[in-house]
Amino acid sequence: MVAQNVFFGIMALIMICAALKVVRTKNVVHAALWLVVVLGGVAGQFLLLGAEFVGVTQVLVYIGAVVVLLLFGVMLTKASLGEEADLNMPNRTLPAIIAALMFGVMTYALIDTFRDTELPRESVTNAATVSDSIFADYIVPFEAVSVLLLAALIGAVVVARKE
Amino acid sequence: MIDAFSSAFGLLASSGAFERPPIDWHAVAPELCLLGGGALLTLIDVIWLEKGRSITSALAGIVMLIPLIPILTLAIDSEDRSMFKGAFVVDKYSLIIKALFLLSGYLVVLLSTNYIAEGEYWENEYYGMLISSVLGMVLMASARDLITIFVALELLSIPAYLLAAWRKKDHKSNEAGLKYYLMGVFASAIMLYGMSLIFGVSGSTILEEINESIASGGANTPVITLGITFVIIGFGFKVSAFPFHTWAPDTYEGAPTPVTAFLAVASKAAGFVALMNLVVIGFIGQEDVFQPLIWILAALSMTAGNVMALRQTNIVRLMAYSGIAQAGFMLAPLAVAGEGPAIADKAVSAVVTYLVIYAAMNIGAFGIILAVSRKTKSADLESYNGLFRTSPSLAIVMTVFLASLAGIPPLGGWYAKFSVFTSLTSASTNWGYGLAVVAAINAVIAFGYYGKIAMRMWVEDPHETHVGEVKVPVSLLTALVLTAGTTIAFGVAPGIVTHFTDVSLIAFGG
Amino acid sequence: MVALSALAGEGPTSLIQAGGWFLEKAWIIPALPAISFVLILFFGKRMKYKGAEFGIISIAVAFIFAICCVGQWIGQVNNADSYTEKQQYHDEEKHSDKAAHEGILNEEIQRTSFNELGVASSEEIVVSALAEEKDGYSSVGIKPVIERFTWWESGGRSFQVGIMVDGLAVMMLFVVTAISLLVHIYSTEYVAGDRRYTHYFAFLSLFSASMLFFVLSENILQTIVGWELVGVCSFALIGHWWEEKPNSDAALKAFLTNRVGDMGLLVGMIVLFWSAGSWSIVDINNAAINNEIGQSTLLIASLCLTAAVMSKSGQFILHTWLPDAMAGPTPVSALIHAATMVVAGIYMVARLYGVFFEGFDIAGSSFNVLALVGSVTLVGAGLLAFVQDDIKKVLAYSTVSQLGYMVMALGVGAWTAAVFHLFTHAFFKAGLFLGAGSVSHSVHSFDMKKSMGGMRKFMPTTYKTFIVCTIALMGLPPLAGFWSKDEILVGTGGWGLFGGTGGNGTYVFALVMGIIGAALTCAYMTRVIYLTFFGEFRGDTHGHGDPHESGKRITIPLVILAVMATGAGFLNFPVGFLTGSKAGWQERFGHYVEPVATYFPPIAHGTPSWSLAIFSTVVAIIGVSAAGYYFFVKVNAQSPAATELTNGLTEKSKVAKAGHTLLKQKYYLDHLYTDIIANGTKGPVADATYWTNQKGIDEAVNQVGKQTARAATFVYEKIDQNMVDGVVNLSGKASEGLGETTRTIIQRGKIHQYAAIMFAATTILAGLLIVFV
Amino acid sequence: MLLVQFLLLSSVLFCIGIYGVLARKNGVMVLMSIELILNAVNINLVAFGTMTNNIAGEVFALFVIAIAAAEVGVGLAIVLLIFRNRSSVDLSSIDSMKG
Structure with a gap:
């Protein structure tokens, strides 16, 4: 290990x-x-x-x-x-503070709960299990994602193309 | 047809260990109808090109209405259907919500008809986006697991981001789309992180199992708190709760007005539906976490939304701030939903009632805004000066909507507010009473700005450039008549709306 | 207090249900003007009289219905009386069982407990007990007529709509329909030719309908609806002449001020609903009286509702919108001030009296918010009325002041007196407003100093009716105002000085303020009379000749109102003023209007005393004399415009005569002082008298007048117009400012800032929840 | 292997992403930072899926990947639209609507 x-x-x-x-x-x-x-x-x-x-x-x-x-x-x-030179906001201290605070909160919560949790040793999943799961239990969201991709495609083309 | 599908799946299944769980086609019929309608709409554009233009909006309207037929049959059947280990549920609650989304969608199509046709805004694709978004909402009503909720949320949001930017040559519309998109993505990132934590702690994505796992554990670990907080905040963005509302005024102002109505009503309602599903089914044992959070969000939204609306001079922005305040009202019942199954039921039916009534009166108000801006080309409050003298009927109908939004009896908005108060006080907790008092004070502050618009319409002189009657196209007129009638009917006989919205989530969620 | 409430739970020993076709169908009364509103809207412009006929016919029919209701109600009460006698006979003869004894016993205990609380002597126990028995006050209660149907049901809760008719409601029906009918008739001439004539009548109808609906409310939900409807209609009518641009600040002020009160109403009603578990007014009152609701809850509810009363009924410090509302047409002002809008607050308190009675512990204390607000308003507004030049504003402040009387009366437990004053005030105040309207109709202005003066000779009918109504308002016997005002003073109670017995508690402060208010009323009304009807005409008719009397449709309502203002007071002769065979005339108003039922709190009734009546009359006369002397004598002499002619008028004025016998003119007064008194008697006594007169009385009158005016000006300019308005505006501005600040800080349009707010808020909320949960 | 090490890695990426979206004003750079955030979520999902031995974690991650692709496509379309109209992708200059 x-x-x-x-x-x-x-x-x-x-x-x-x-x-x-x-x-x-x-x-x-x-x-x-x-x-x-x-x-x-x-x-x-x-x-x-x-x-x-x-x-x-x-x-x-x-x-x-x-x-x-x-x-x-x-x-x-x-x-x-x-x-x-012009990629960044002038004020980068505040973003850093916010990110650091967020990190502090997350770290505290995560360590407090999962301090000693070990991951199982061998747990390799193959593609078949994943696809079975998708087509069995998650068929509705799967179909929804296909609609979503189509809609995003059409919409993005409309918005991005030149008139 | 279905047999052919089944045999095709059967062939697939025979090749491996895969077994397709049974699909209740009746239960998913509304979604399929909508999907088929959307596909048909796209096909017509491809095949007929220009010739299809004239019927596009009418067809889009029909596509929105057709799924109501399976919803009606499902309602008559009145059997609660559950699929995929409880990830997809069709019950009375989800049916009324689906009907709400579809009817709101239909009204938005009515509002859009002339606006989009006259502006040459990629009509067919516009309605395609609208239908996809409504499909996401309809899906959201039945979604009972994290993955479906997430996908439904994205399906309803991504077309909406694009719709906000639909007036491509208008800088403001671009800006509206960009702000909405970025804030939306940030919020969904926060929500996803929260979902991942909840999944991690509970080991399941299905809400009922999550509830059993985190409520039965009894543990209130910081990770659960963090997860629940992040998820609720993610949807707090969607319902434009303060301080996650910042996008709303800008996006409402910049987006095409029918889209604004859609965002203000349907999209917000979808956020509430997701919140109710999550809170009442998933998090109900963790009221220590979600109750204070929703309490704060509700109180802040009401107050901030109202005071920020007071001095607003752009009517669309004003409606945005008023919408933030209304969102606070709708959030309020959920702040006491953890006090017991009966209270949770009351809270859910209060929110659903509010959503239904809010949809009617708010879309109506946007209809008037649309009608007036057709003539004045401005969203400034000044264009409402003396509306009573130039177009009295519009002024009267607008007054009805405003009075309803303000919660003056006997119009629908009054009953909506009342049911919120009822559910808050029925919890008999100090927090509930406290929020009720905050809500009462805010209900009064709201008179300030709604009254200001009414006063402009009735008392002021019309602007010189705005003299002459406002002409209302037929589809817009239909929308106005429908919404005004509903608003009045719901207020005069709230029995109509409570008959439908007396729903329960607990009954199914156990 | 506890003992009282416990007993009140028992209520009257038996109840009978009132009935009668008109009472059960009273919903027709508000329905008529409501139908007329719709008819006028749709067909008004096509009619011969532009829709006015719909309004007048509907309100006239409603008025007839109201009279029939009055008749039936009186019949019901009389039935109850005879039932009482029979019942008692019945009890004594046939049933000697315990129940009957307990009933009588209870009564006795009740009386005893009243007297334990009060400071009455044993003699008065007998008197009041006798009086009660004669009037049938106790024993048999009358259930109000309650007709309702279920509006809708939801989750086991049912909501009902209905009417509740009892003496109070019947009285209000009569007043509202009567005043409204007169105002309708008056308006046909007053707003004739107005370009929104039809619109005006439509709203007049709706206004009457709303008020009648409010009056008949069976539950507090309807009360709220009626309350809002009345408000909306009144704004529509006040803004009738929007071309003249009544400044929008004033409109906004009225709006904000009333919102403050509505907030109180909403919160108060919600508290009541949740603590009583019912919308019904009867249920809420019962729950309050039977101690089913905690005292502190009731106190909170009462305070919230008091805020509502303060804004709607124009009490300090939320009164400021009322004088501004004078921008509307005068008949509307009359309607608003006499019978509708502003008395809605009083009516609401009277309706929910159980709540206020228990909430403020009226019977057992000597101070409460209602009494304080009422008495401060009474005196404050009386002062303010001094410095107004606009006749309508004087009357507006006068209304505020009189409403103060009513609120104070309710605060001290004198329910009947308050309602009676509402009744009498409706007639004389309507008369005054319509009279003022009649004057202004002819001079096209409301400014007393610039456009009026000497109107007496041009408008004799208006003048006479105005004088009658003024005397009624002043509270001089024997006109209406005297009886109701005196009853209020009696109700303040407990001040042994005047020999009467107290009602509930001992409200000395209220009594003092009430007497001061009486004097003030007399003084400012004398000023109005002088400036309007006496002196020389100061207006400009723009070549239209002299001002002239208004037409019949204006003067006839004035005469009717003047007659009512004269006679209304006799409806409630106090106990002790009439004896013997005429005892049946005592307190008829109270007898029929005051509910004898479980939902009405056990208020105690004070007995009036001659000495208090005489004292208050003397005070009133002093008020009239002081002001009369100041205006009719001093001012008249100093003003170059006021010459011989005016002096001639002075001679005939009863008001001036009341203070100084047979004074003809300023010179005559001087003549009197110098020649007859000073010179005629000569010597130190005469000198001293002269000195006293010139330096003392004269100076005192001057100083009082001057100082009062100064104080009032100060109050008006600094406190009323700046401070109070300031506070009201400030709360509005503060919230607007808060919103403005929030918007400029948060809503800057910068995406990065929005994102930063989102992430920072997420972090903070998550952090807080992790720490505290 | 401990679970928490993956979680902490994820939270570091998440917070760097947040820093990125707040500190960058170029639209495309902000989109890149969003990818960091979404990937952090994916690490979480897969790690939790492995820990609880639930395939749903991986499925969820796949859905997130698919939708993230759609999102970035839409985002780029909007950024391009902005660029076409304003010749700039400087997000800090886009503030015509406020108040």
Whole structure:
């Protein structure tokens, strides 16, 4: 189990640093790339937790689609590809305070309740279990999500296209 | 057709261990009707192109009304149906809520007809968005697990974000959409985090099981508190409760007015439905957490909404602030819902009653705003000066809506407020009485700004540029007649509305 | 107190149910003007008289119905009386069982306990007991006619709509329909040619209908509805001439002020509903009287409702909207001030008297909020009436002051006196307003100083009726105001100085204020009479010749009202003023109007004394004389406009004569002082008398007048117009300001700020809940 | 492995995301920060799902991924619309409606 913990620690450290970079860097494209690191790390965490299917979906959907979408957004809004001074709000102390307070509240609650909870050792789930569950118990939300994606697609096209 | 589906599923099932749980097609018929109608609408646009334009809005109206047929048959059947381990429930409560959403949707279509047709606003897609959003709401009424609630919420929200930005060339509309979108996403992120915690503590996404798990554990760990707080705050945004209301005035002002009516009524109602499902079925053993939270939100919303409305000069913003105050009233019964099953039932029927009446009077008020702004091209309160002299009937109907919103008997709004007071005081707790007093004071403050509009209509001279009668198109007139009639009927004979809204969530939730 | 309430639970020994076709169908009375409202709205403009005929016919029929109700009610009470006698006979002869004895015993205990609380001597026990027996006050109660049907049912709760008819309601039906009918007739001439003539009559009908609906309310829910409806109609009528732009600040003020009261009404009614568990007025009163509701709950409810009364009935400090409401047409003012809107507050207290009686512990104390508010209003408004130049404003403050009398009377437990004063006041105040309207109709102004004076010779009928109503208002015997005002003073009770016995508690403060108020009333009304009807005409008719008397449709209502103002007072001869064969005339009003039923608290009745009556009359005369001397003599002499002509008039004035015998003119007065008294008698005594007269009386009158005026001006300008208004406006401004601040701080339009608020609030709320739960 | 380590990682990402949406004024950057928040939720869901051995956690996470994709698409559409009309994606300058 030590190996897993070490792996977790390294990955977590990388993810946190990358996440900080996402919100601190002055280069828009770099931010998107650091976001890829974070999202990849999340996928790794999913694998560590035995959720293979979610991990793979994470890589496909997020890194494959969302980040590309965001990069398109960066291009279309003609952000400079180099460093840009005008990405941040002038006042960043208040956001930091709010985030820190939020973190304090969350950490207190989480540690207080789950201090010693161990995760089960081997609990790898395969894609079939997930799909069975989706098509059995969650068929209604699944269909709803398909409608949602269609509506979002149509709406986004209407809103984003040039007249 | 269904057989073919079944056999197809059967083939799939035979290939593995998968077993499809039985689906009660009757129970999901309203959703399917709406879905089919929406698809038909889209297809017509694809096939007929320009030729389909003329009937689009009429068709959208019909699509909103058709699901009422299965709802009626389900109501006559009067059997509580539950599917997917209790994740999807059709009972009297959900049926009345579904009917409310569909009728509100229909009224919004009526309000939109001329507005959208005259503005060349991508008519077909507009109604498609509206129908998807209503589909999400209808789904929300039956949703009894976290995943379905979340998906329904997003299904009703995402089209609404886009609708708010629908007037693409108008900076204000863009801004409205952006603010609504961003705040909505933040709120749903907070709510999701809360849901994940609740799922973690209870080990289930189904509300009944959550209730058994966290109420039977008896433990009140900080994580439960955090989870419940986050979830309620997430929906506090949706119902525009103070201090999560900030988007409302800006979005209401910028969005196309029919969309504003939709947001102010249907979308808000959906938030309340979700809150009721969550609080009354899921969190009922944890009243130590949700009661104080909702108490604070209710008291703050009422007071802040009212005082902020007092000096407002833009009628749409004024309605936004008044809506915040009304949301406070609707939240109030939930602040005592944890005092026992009977009280919870009372609270739920009070909120449902309020929602039904609020829908009628608020959509009506927006109808008038729409009618007046068609002529004056302005949402400034000044355009209401002397309305009684230029178009007396509009002024009278608007006065009815305003008086109803203010809670003057014998109009619907009065009974809505009354049922809130009843449920608050029936709890016989000091907190309940306290909130009742806050509500009473606020009911009076509200006279200030509703009266101000009425005074402008009846006493002031009309603005020179606004002389001449306001012309009301047929569809808008229909909406006004329907809403005004309902508002008056509900107030004169509240028995009509209580007959439907005397619902219980506990009966099913155990 | 406890003993009293416990006994009150027993109530009258037996009850009979009142009945009668007109009483049971009393809902027709408000329905008639309501129908007329609809008819006028739809068909008014097409009719020959522009809709006025609908209004007049409907209210006239309603008036006839009301009279029939009065007749039937009197019949019911008389039946009850004969029933009493039979019952007693019955009891004594046939049933010697315990029940009958207990009944009698209870009565005795009840009487004894009254007297234990009061300070009466044994002699008066007999007197009051005798009086009670003769009047049939005790023993047989009359259940009011209550007709109701279920409005709707929900969750085991049923809501009912209905009417409740008892003596009080019947009396109000009569007053409202009578005044309304006269106002309708008067209006046909007064607003003739107005471009919203039809609209005016429509609202007049609706206004009457609302008030009648309010009067007949069976439950507090209906009371609230009626209350709001009356308010809405009155605003519509006050704003009748919106072209003249009655400044919107004043309108807003009226609005805000009344909202304060409505808030009190709502909260108070909700408290009552939840503590009594019923909407019904009878049930609530019963619950209050039978101690089913805690004293503190009742106190809270009473305080809230008192706030409502303060705004609706124009009591200090929420009275300020009332004088501003004078912007409306004069007949409307008459209707508002005499019979409808403002007496709604008084009526509400009278209706829910059980609540107030127990809540303020009226029987057992010597001070309560109602009495305080009433007496302060009474004197305060009386002072304010001095400095108004607008005749309608004087009358408005006068109304405020008289309402103060009524509230005070209710506060001290003199229920019957308050209601009786409401009754008499309706007639003479309507007469005064309509008279003022008649004058202004002819001079096109309400300003007494600039546009009136000497109207006596132009408008003899108006003048005569105005004088009669004024005397009634002043409370000079034997006109209406005297009897009702005197009864109130008696009701304050317990002041052995005048030999009468007290009613409930000992409200010395109220008695003093009541007497001061009486003097003030006389003084300011004398001023009005002088400025309006005497002196020289100061107006400008713009070449239309002299002002002239109004037409028949104006003068006939005036005459009717003057007759009522003269006669109404005799309806309630106090006990002890008539003896022997005429005893049956004693306290007829109280006998028929005051409920003898379980829902009415056990109030005690004071017995009047000759000495108090004489004293208050003397005070009134002093008031008249002082003001009369000041205006008719001093002012007249100083004013260059007032010359021989006016002096001639002075001679004939009864008012002036009352103070100084046969004074003809200022010179004559000087002549009297210098020649006859001073010179004629000569010597130190004469000098001293002269000095006393010139320096003493003269100076005193001057000073009193001057100081009163100064004080009143101060109160009016500084306190009334600035402070009180200020406070009322301030509360409105404060909440508006709060909203403004909140909006500018929170609603800045910045997305990041919105998000920060959302996340910060989430953190704070979650943190607080985690810490405290 | 302890459950709490995943939860804390998630809360760190969540709060960094909150910092991001509050501190960034470029619209696209705000959308990126939103992704951080939603991913934090997903870690939570999967971790809890593993702990309680309930597949619903993973299913929930899948739904969140799908909807997050839709959300970001819609968000970008609105940001593009803003950019087209104002030639800027500076969110702090968008305050024409207030009060």
